[in-house]
Amino acid sequence: MILPVIMAGGSGTRLWPLSRGNYPKQFLKLCGEHTMLQQTVLRLSGINHSAPMLICNEEHRFIAAEQLRAISSQNSGIFLEPVGRNTAPAIALAALKATKENEDALLLVLAADHVIGNQEAFTKSVEAAKPLAESGKLVTFGIVGNKPETGYGYIKRGESVNTDSFHVAEFVEKPDLDTAKKYLESGEYYWNSGMFMFKASAYLSELQAHRPDIYKACVAASENSSTDLDFIRIDKEAFESCPDESVDYAVMEHTKHAVVVPMDADWNDVGGFSALWDVQEKDAHGNVFLGDVKSKETKNTLVYGEGKLVATVGVEDLVIINTKDAILVADKNKAQDVKLIVNELKAQERQEVTFHREVYRPWGKYDSIDSGERFQVKRITVKPGAKLSVQMHHHRAEHWIVVSGTAKVLIGDKEQFVTENESVYIPITEIHALENPGKVDLELIEVQSGTYLGEDDIVRFEDRYGRVK
Template structure:
């Protein structure tokens, strides 16, 4: 039986701010390798007998997902959009309904998009060890063999051995205190709860119907009311929002008698904090982890990441420093869990640093907001070959476009013109306009906006290649 990877790519990753933002969360970042964690998760399935992946993500992240699939040339994935976060049980239900709707009852290998696994062969061995049990109708969860008394994870206590390296689940245990975690480690009977699962799609849906019928009914209706838009499958909004907000553990795994745990000792890490990244990252002789343009002096046990400028340190120990174009985080390594408090303040004040980076990605390319003032804003815009921005107009701002490289096809009112390097145009307030890259290389231009209001919500779209009208 083939395995369908089901990758959950929702979540905001607030504890890895300022690199992780609500509109560009950690699963889309290259933190532990030269590709993003989402891309790593997809590539992790290449050595297994897998069908094409089903991806679950938030509506606002859909173009990020599509672009990351494109850059690794991964085709054929089904991208299911959640209108809003409703935890893991409803998300997995949408994937299960989609698999069954294709008249298949494949095995679902459920994974989060933001985990690190360093031992690929051990990962594959555990997955293959779970196949027979899942085919028998068991609900398999993967328990990480602990190497420390970790208080930040839930645990799974194993029961009767069912086959070699597979056990009935005796209990799911909440995050323990240090003393209890040490006793779990000593006993050898407990595993970290990884949040990875394997089961048949029909088994999951039957269990959901038995133990959480409200989730089953809401998600069944949401899937039946789905609409397809480009590469995306959009669940019915009202029905999905009516679903209870529950995890798969709470909804099913803690109640079923068919829960099985398969141990996995594969160098697994849930990158939930900067200290966790420091733990797994390459370090120098002074136990420092550095990325970017960094110079250290008398510094030990620290993580320093620079993305846009030189960062230097003197006389520091056990410090986290993360620099981006628009924000800098400096924290004691043992207090990085409190990053979420900073993020909450940014959210309460409706600051842009909560939502996105200075570099903002769109389906047609990206832009960098390089300067702004009371009545002006300057952006550097990059448009991919063949891509086109929506046909639009603005009520409150005019725009000047200067081409830096490439060729721009510009619609300006009732006129259409081609602009090349060093040429420019002016778009008055209220004029319908569009920008397209008809060439074979990236189009780069400088946009100068001026007016009484410069927000991104001052866009009236008349036509759009990406379904945003």
């Protein structure tokens, strides 16, 4: 049985301001009713597989777990990376865990942020790869290109292994346009998808042979791991010492057992706004409008409107992204350069790089509606049965006004129920907690006032989500 390993640790900076550090593109609904992570799991339906294993950032653990729960998907563990170290170490962590349970475990390594339009073709390629991987080959999936793409690395095929696969002749870096055209015309090159299948033991053997430093660091990180519900926390110090390396550079370019299985499945890694425009359904003028959009004389333009009306007149080949706290306007052909803006925002330590105005938490979410020098207003949503930590603040007081649902509130040693149109006041330094005992979402308005309103002014005493240090 195949064990899917889904890598969900990317940051997605090329899709800013939709994608942020604390809520990157794999957790967004960019192409349909499900998020990209959920789509990755759901497209496994045609394959005989065990519950998938996830690898994600520590900060994204509750988002990942909740999105799996929302589609009723079990998991074989969620690895939490304390720092990003690229794909070679991430896969090694999964392989080490898999071999403890089954020496012949067969891994299907997938990225959580790809779009695949033809699920049947995807399933067919995976099934073609299975006997090769079972025989000890390290299989990579090569995308059958339909245009001279300069944004992807390429895989050159060698002699055929069978009717469905080829030996890998070489991995090629991203080419210029003329070279990409030659690759496409030759029919011997595929886009490098970053998807793989191999035995966990075969991968570890090749990693140990070619990059023993990565192998040793991952073994040390795994040996000192701990579990918390579905989450697997590895040894931070050991993993931080691990080199940052992709699976291609660490293993696939060196092994003598690499084979490529072509995949013609309408694949797209949605690496930028032009790619997002490519995969969406367009109107008669080539436009993609998501949200509340009105247009006149507009062509080949992508507009995303969140929370307010966006109107365009007489424009062409633009990307217009409107979120609650940031607006991007870019030439569609230069939209990849949004990373330059992101780098500048990072240098200025702007919070828009990391946070949306709406922030998700394991108990629900909050939306920062307004703020000033000594106040902040949030709209808070608490899921049924969820509870915020028992906490206190040194620098701020809070007023809670219930809009809908019923709140169970602890203030000091007094517990009370607060219903719609009722409010409570929490003084500075008072220990308090908020819980939703009901069956529907609890909505409330929180007004904070004080000298310091940062999220780090929280002292937690009890927390069901493991956030008490």
